Amino acid sequence: MPKDGGIGASTKRREDIRFLTGTGQYTDDINLRGQAHVAFLRSDVAHGRIKGIDTKAAEGMPGVVRIFTGADFEGVGGLPCGWQVTDRHGEVMQEPGHPVLAQGKVRHVGDPIAAVVAETPEQARDAVEAIAVDIEELPAVIDMKAALADDAPKVHDDLKSNLCYDWGFVEENKAAVEEAFGKAAHVTSLELVNNRLVANPMEPRVAVGDFAAHSGESTLYTTSQNPHVIRLLMGAFVLGIPEHKLRVVAPDVGGGFGSKIFHYAEEAFCTFAAKQLKRPVKWTSSRAEAFMSDAHGRDHVTKIELALDADNNFTALRTETYANMGAYLSTFAPSVPTWLHGTLMAGNYRTPLIYVNVKAVFTNTVPVDAYRGAGRPEATYQLERVIDKAARELGVDPIALRRQNFVTEFPYATPVAVEYDTGDYVATMDKLEEIADISGFEKRLAESKARGKLRGLGVNCYIEACGIAPSNLVGQLGARAGLYESATVRVNATGGLVVMTGSHSHGQGHETSFPQVVADMIGIDASMVEIEHGDTDKAPMGMGTYGSRSLAVGGSAIVRATEKIIAKAKRIAAHIMEASEDDIELKNGQFTVAGTDKSLAWGDVTLAAYVPHNYPLDELEPGLEETAFYDPSNFTYPAGAYACEVEVDPETGKVTIESFAAADDFGNIVNPMIVSGQVHGGLAQGIGQALLEGCVYDENGQLLTGSYMDYAMPRAEDVPFYKVDHSCQTPCTHNPLGVKGCGEAGAIGSPPAVVNAVVDALQRAGHTNVMHIDMPLSPSRVWKTMQG
Amino acid sequence: MKGQGRSKATGPVQEETKMYAFDFERPDTIDDALKALGAEDAQPLSGGQTLIPTLKSRLAMPSKLVSLTAIPELKGICTSDDGALCVGAATTHAEVAAGAGAYPALAALAGNIGDPAVRNRGTIGGSLANNDPSACYPAAALASGATIVTNSRQIAADDFFDGMFTTVLDEGEIIVEVRFPVPQKASYQKFEQPASRFALVGVFVAKYPDGVRVAVTGAAEDGVFRWTQAETALSSDFSAGAVSGLDVPDNAMIGDLHGSPEYRAHLVKVMTGRAVKAAG
Missing domain, CATH: 3.30.465.10 (Uridine Diphospho-n-acetylenolpyruvylglucosamine Reductase; domain 3)
Structure with missing residues (x-):
C-alpha cells in the first residue's frame, strides 16, 4: 500500500485545507471584469395571469443596463425535463412548458417574471421594485388530492388536468396482489406523509454568464453537481449552443444534496443575457430566494398496506402515493417517485407480490425533485413504518418480524424489477444489536423513567439502489440521458498523474479518495495524483454526482482508465527491459520482469513515454494518457440496519435523540473516515426531516416557512454522538472496486428509526392508540398526539 | 481543483449591501443623539439584531440611523x-x-x-x-x-x-x-421555538419580600403579560405544586406552525412550574 494511504486508509481530506482556511474558490468568488448583475422580479402570488408588465420607470433608474421579460425569450427553449415516465395506461406523462421567465402566467410564489441587469446588485434590486406588474390572481391548487378534483383550477391551462402521470408498478402484478390481500391472515394499513423539505445547502445558488465575442464562446460558472449535464441541457434544449461553444464550470460547491443537480432558469438567463449584452452577468441567490426557487424534496402522501400470512410471513404489499411535482417538472422530478421509489419497495424482505401506484400532481408550489436519497427514503420510510405497525398489531418483536422476512439468498430478484447482487441483512442486524446494545434497553428505559422521561427504541432496515444504471436500461425506463461516467488519466513525464473525472465533488471528498484508488493500483504515493473536476473543458464528459454514484461509477471509470495506463506502461517497460509484456509486473511503483532481477521505476517508464528515445515507436504511440467510459451493468445495493433511542418529555412533547446506531454494508471501502463522515451527515439530515424540517404552504400558496425563523434546520445539539459501523462488507459483484456507495444511506435509513422510536416511547407510556405521527415530530405535534 | 476564474477575473468584491441608502450618525452624548433623531424618519439603532435584518429585507426605509452604542452613559x-x-x-x-x-x-x-x-x-x-x-x-x-x-x-x-x-x-x-x-429568588425558563430558537413560551418568576411576580413571553398575542393567578398562588405557596392546580391563563394565545394556542397555554403552566423549581 502507498505509504500515504491507498485503498482502506483513513487519509485526511486534502480539500479541507482550502475549505477550512477560506481559500476555496466558490462561484460567488468569481468576479469578471465588466460584469453586470441581475436581480429577478419574482411572483408574490401562487397563481395568476400576467396582464401587463410596465418596465418604463425601471428602465430610467440609475445603472440599469437592460430589463428582460418573458417576451425576450420567445423562440428560446424552455427548461427541459430529463425523464419521461409512461403511465399505467401506456401513455406518456403530461409535460408542461417551463419558460425561463414567466410567459402569460405565474405558477408559484417565486416564479421569475422579469429580470433587471444593472451595473450593481443594489441598482438591479432598486429597479426591480420599480417594475409594475399587473397580475390577475387565480385560485391556487396546493393540496394534491384537491388538485385532482374535476373542477380544480389547472396549473397549466394547456394540459388536460393537474395529473402528470398515474404510474402502476408492476402493473401486471396488480391482480395477483389483490388476490393475495384477499387471502391474507392479517393486513396492516398505514397512511402517512413524507414531509416536503428544502435542501438548504450552505452555499446558495450562483450563476455567472460570460460571452467571448471574438470566438462566440459562452461560459457559465455555476453551483452545480453536474456541469456536463447542464451544458447538454442548457446548450441543446434551451439556448441552442453547441458543446464546443459552451463551457460550464462548477468550481468549489458548498453542498448540493440534490438541489444542485438540476438545470435552473437563472443559469440559462445569465448565459443568455451575457451573450445579448456582450458582458458578464452575475446572479447570487439570497437565502430568501433559495427557499422559493431551489427545487424542494420529498412531499409524498401515501397509503401503504402489508399482507401477512398466519405465520407472519409477508405475502403482499401495495401502496398508493400522491407525489407533488410542484408547478413545473424539474430536471429529474418524474423519476423520483417512480423508478427511484417503486423499485425499492421490496426493501430487505422476501415479499413475493408488490404493487405500487403513484399519482404525480402539479400544484402551485416550487418544483419538487431529488433530495438526498430521492425516492428511496420515501420507500424506506413507508415500508419500515408499516412493518413496525404490523409487529405492534401482531404483538411480535419488530426485529424478529424483520429477521423472519429477510432476503437471505443472493442474487435475489425482487418483484419490483431489480436484482440485489449481494448483501447480508442478518449480519448487519446482528452488528446493529451489538453496537446499539439492544439487550441493555430495558435498563436505560428504567433510568429514563426515573427521570420522568418516556424512552423508546426504534429499529429499522433500509436498502438503496445506487449508481443508477445501466444506460440502455434507464433509457427504456424513460431517462433522456446516459448514466455512465468518464475519466481521463493523464500521466506526466516525471510520473505524476492528473485524473479528470466527470464526478463532481461538493463535500464528498473525491479529491482525497479517488487518488487513493489510483495510487493503490500503481503502488505510488497518493500525493502524486491530482483530481480535476467541475469543468467541461477538462473532463471529456460527466454525468455528475448524485445517487451515491461517484465511487461506484466515476471511481470505476477511473479504475478502467488507470488499467489502460498500466497496460500501456507495461508495454513500454517490456520494450526497455527487453522482456515479454506478459512477464512484466507492477508492484510498489516498480516494473519487474518475472523470474529476473530486472526492474524499472514508474518514473523511468513515464519519462520514456514522453522522451521516447528507447521506445517501440513502430507499434506504440508516445505519451501516457487514457480515457475510459464506464457504464455499470446493474445498480449497487448498500443496505443496513439502524437503531434510534429517544426520550420524550411528557410535559412538553419535546423529543431528544439519546443514541443512534447505524450498521451499514457499503461493500468495499476506500476511505473509512470519509465514509463515516458521509453517514454522519446523512443521519443529521434524516433526523432533521424526522424531528425538525418541514416546508409548509398556506392554502393560498404562500410559503409559511420562507426563512430560518420558521424552517427548522438540525443543529449540533439536536443530534447525538453516533455509533456507526461499516465492518459488514459484501462487495458489489459487478464493479471493479466492489463498492456500493454511502452518501445517502444515513438520510434514507434514519427517519423511520426516529419515528418508530417515538411511537414506541408513547406506546410504552400507555398511549396505546398512537400508531403513527407524521414528521416532523415537533414538540407541539407530539404533545397534541399525547392528548389523544 | 484549484482556481477556476479565467484570466480576466478580478479580486473579491465587497459583500453587496441590500439595504436602502440612509444617513448614519454615531453621537457620543444623549443630547446629540436626540438632536440627530429629530430628523424626519430618523431611527435609533442599538445592537441592530432586529433592525438590520429588517433593513436587509427592505422592510424599512429610515432616512437616518442614529447609533446609540458610542454613548458612555x-x-x-x-x-x-x-x-x-x-x-x-x-x-x-x-x-x-x-x-x-x-x-x-x-x-x-x-x-x-x-x-x-x-x-x-x-x-x-x-x-x-x-x-x-x-x-x-x-x-x-x-x-x-x-x-x-x-x-x-x-x-x-x-x-x-x-x-x-x-x-x-x-x-x-x-x-x-x-x-x-x-429578587430573593428567580428563574427564567424558556421553551424554544424549534426554528428561530426564540421563546415559544418563556416564563420569568421572581420572588420578592412583598410577593411573587410571574411574567410570560412568547405566548400571547398582546405580547408579554403577567400571570396574576400564578402570582397569587405562588405568593402564598412558592412551590411548583401551587401552579399545577391552576387553570391556564385566559389571554389570547398565539397559534402558528410551531404551536396552537392550547399548546402555548399549556406550556405557560409547565414552564412556570419549572421556573419555580429552578428558583429553588
Whole structure:
C-alpha cells in the first residue's frame, strides 16, 4: 500500500485545507471584469395571469443596463425535463412548458417574471421594485388530492388536468396482489406523509454568464453537481449552443444534496443575457430566494398496506402515493417517485407480490425533485413504518418480524424489477444489536423513567439502489440521458498523474479518495495524483454526482482508465527491459520482469513515454494518457440496519435523540473516515426531516416557512454522538472496486428509526392508540398526539 | 481543483449591501443623539439584531440611523443605593451575562438569548424598545417590576409594554437605563421555538419580600403579560405544586406552525412550574 494511504486508509481530506482556511474558490468568488448583475422580479402570488408588465420607470433608474421579460425569450427553449415516465395506461406523462421567465402566467410564489441587469446588485434590486406588474390572481391548487378534483383550477391551462402521470408498478402484478390481500391472515394499513423539505445547502445558488465575442464562446460558472449535464441541457434544449461553444464550470460547491443537480432558469438567463449584452452577468441567490426557487424534496402522501400470512410471513404489499411535482417538472422530478421509489419497495424482505401506484400532481408550489436519497427514503420510510405497525398489531418483536422476512439468498430478484447482487441483512442486524446494545434497553428505559422521561427504541432496515444504471436500461425506463461516467488519466513525464473525472465533488471528498484508488493500483504515493473536476473543458464528459454514484461509477471509470495506463506502461517497460509484456509486473511503483532481477521505476517508464528515445515507436504511440467510459451493468445495493433511542418529555412533547446506531454494508471501502463522515451527515439530515424540517404552504400558496425563523434546520445539539459501523462488507459483484456507495444511506435509513422510536416511547407510556405521527415530530405535534 | 476564474477575473468584491441608502450618525452624548433623531424618519439603532435584518429585507426605509452604542452613559452595569441592578440601555446581552452576577437569573437569561453573535451585538434597551412578543428581556423587566429610565422620564415596566412590538415610548424618546430590583429568588425558563430558537413560551418568576411576580413571553398575542393567578398562588405557596392546580391563563394565545394556542397555554403552566423549581 502507498505509504500515504491507498485503498482502506483513513487519509485526511486534502480539500479541507482550502475549505477550512477560506481559500476555496466558490462561484460567488468569481468576479469578471465588466460584469453586470441581475436581480429577478419574482411572483408574490401562487397563481395568476400576467396582464401587463410596465418596465418604463425601471428602465430610467440609475445603472440599469437592460430589463428582460418573458417576451425576450420567445423562440428560446424552455427548461427541459430529463425523464419521461409512461403511465399505467401506456401513455406518456403530461409535460408542461417551463419558460425561463414567466410567459402569460405565474405558477408559484417565486416564479421569475422579469429580470433587471444593472451595473450593481443594489441598482438591479432598486429597479426591480420599480417594475409594475399587473397580475390577475387565480385560485391556487396546493393540496394534491384537491388538485385532482374535476373542477380544480389547472396549473397549466394547456394540459388536460393537474395529473402528470398515474404510474402502476408492476402493473401486471396488480391482480395477483389483490388476490393475495384477499387471502391474507392479517393486513396492516398505514397512511402517512413524507414531509416536503428544502435542501438548504450552505452555499446558495450562483450563476455567472460570460460571452467571448471574438470566438462566440459562452461560459457559465455555476453551483452545480453536474456541469456536463447542464451544458447538454442548457446548450441543446434551451439556448441552442453547441458543446464546443459552451463551457460550464462548477468550481468549489458548498453542498448540493440534490438541489444542485438540476438545470435552473437563472443559469440559462445569465448565459443568455451575457451573450445579448456582450458582458458578464452575475446572479447570487439570497437565502430568501433559495427557499422559493431551489427545487424542494420529498412531499409524498401515501397509503401503504402489508399482507401477512398466519405465520407472519409477508405475502403482499401495495401502496398508493400522491407525489407533488410542484408547478413545473424539474430536471429529474418524474423519476423520483417512480423508478427511484417503486423499485425499492421490496426493501430487505422476501415479499413475493408488490404493487405500487403513484399519482404525480402539479400544484402551485416550487418544483419538487431529488433530495438526498430521492425516492428511496420515501420507500424506506413507508415500508419500515408499516412493518413496525404490523409487529405492534401482531404483538411480535419488530426485529424478529424483520429477521423472519429477510432476503437471505443472493442474487435475489425482487418483484419490483431489480436484482440485489449481494448483501447480508442478518449480519448487519446482528452488528446493529451489538453496537446499539439492544439487550441493555430495558435498563436505560428504567433510568429514563426515573427521570420522568418516556424512552423508546426504534429499529429499522433500509436498502438503496445506487449508481443508477445501466444506460440502455434507464433509457427504456424513460431517462433522456446516459448514466455512465468518464475519466481521463493523464500521466506526466516525471510520473505524476492528473485524473479528470466527470464526478463532481461538493463535500464528498473525491479529491482525497479517488487518488487513493489510483495510487493503490500503481503502488505510488497518493500525493502524486491530482483530481480535476467541475469543468467541461477538462473532463471529456460527466454525468455528475448524485445517487451515491461517484465511487461506484466515476471511481470505476477511473479504475478502467488507470488499467489502460498500466497496460500501456507495461508495454513500454517490456520494450526497455527487453522482456515479454506478459512477464512484466507492477508492484510498489516498480516494473519487474518475472523470474529476473530486472526492474524499472514508474518514473523511468513515464519519462520514456514522453522522451521516447528507447521506445517501440513502430507499434506504440508516445505519451501516457487514457480515457475510459464506464457504464455499470446493474445498480449497487448498500443496505443496513439502524437503531434510534429517544426520550420524550411528557410535559412538553419535546423529543431528544439519546443514541443512534447505524450498521451499514457499503461493500468495499476506500476511505473509512470519509465514509463515516458521509453517514454522519446523512443521519443529521434524516433526523432533521424526522424531528425538525418541514416546508409548509398556506392554502393560498404562500410559503409559511420562507426563512430560518420558521424552517427548522438540525443543529449540533439536536443530534447525538453516533455509533456507526461499516465492518459488514459484501462487495458489489459487478464493479471493479466492489463498492456500493454511502452518501445517502444515513438520510434514507434514519427517519423511520426516529419515528418508530417515538411511537414506541408513547406506546410504552400507555398511549396505546398512537400508531403513527407524521414528521416532523415537533414538540407541539407530539404533545397534541399525547392528548389523544 | 484549484482556481477556476479565467484570466480576466478580478479580486473579491465587497459583500453587496441590500439595504436602502440612509444617513448614519454615531453621537457620543444623549443630547446629540436626540438632536440627530429629530430628523424626519430618523431611527435609533442599538445592537441592530432586529433592525438590520429588517433593513436587509427592505422592510424599512429610515432616512437616518442614529447609533446609540458610542454613548458612555448608556453602557455598563452598576448597583444603585437602593440595591437595584442598573443596566445601561446599550449594554450587550453578553455583557449582562458576564456582569450581572448580582442578579443570576437575569444573567442566565441574557446568556441564553440567540447565539454568541447576537449576544455580542444585541442590547437590553434595543430588546425592550422593540418588544418582540417572543423576546426574553420583556419577561425579565416585567417580572422584576423594573423601571425603564428614558431621557425624559421613568416608566414602570407594568406601564411600559403596550402590545406586540409596541411600547409607550414616544417618538425620539430613548431608553437610558433599566433598573431591576433584585429578587430573593428567580428563574427564567424558556421553551424554544424549534426554528428561530426564540421563546415559544418563556416564563420569568421572581420572588420578592412583598410577593411573587410571574411574567410570560412568547405566548400571547398582546405580547408579554403577567400571570396574576400564578402570582397569587405562588405568593402564598412558592412551590411548583401551587401552579399545577391552576387553570391556564385566559389571554389570547398565539397559534402558528410551531404551536396552537392550547399548546402555548399549556406550556405557560409547565414552564412556570419549572421556573419555580429552578428558583429553588
